[in-house]
Amino acid sequence: MIVVGTLLLGGMIQAAGLDVTAPKDIIRGVPNDNDWKAGESPPMAIDDDTSTKYLHRKGEIQPTGFRVTPSARQTMVVGLTFTTANDAV
Numbered sequence: 596m597i598v599v600g601t602l603l604l605g606g607m608i609q610a611a612g613l614d615v616t617a618p619k620d621i622i623r624g625v626p627n628d629n630d631w632k633a634g635e636s637p638p639m640a641i642d643d644d645t646s647t648k649y650l651h652r653k654g655e656i657q658p659t660g661f662r663v664t665p666s667a668r669q670t671m672v673v674g675l676t677f678t679t680a681n682d683a684v
Contacts, residue, residue: 614643615667615670616663616665616667617665617667618638618642619666620663620665620666621663621666622638622640622641622662622664623662624636624637624649624651624659624661625651625658625660626653626657626659628653630652630653631649631650631651631652635650636649640661641663645678645680648680649661650680
């Protein structure tokens with residue numbers, strides 16, 4: 596098992612303190628049904644701008660979120676930063 600773990604991790608890069616997302620990464624709403632305002636679309640969830648936000652309108656009635664496919668090489672993520680925005684219940 597140790598050899599397999601080393602081989603799997605050997606192809607990854609360490610990016611401590613670096614953002615593994617980029618503006619051209621593929622990001623989709625979940626569900627991906629365009630039920631958000633133009634100024635609150637999925638790419639706004641990871642745009643590094645604290646004055647923007649992503650809001651799916653169905654969040655009160657079903658699970659919602661977003662899915663990102665980072666363009667960075669294989670990277671081990673060791674932390675996340677979340678920033679909240681103003682909103683209604």
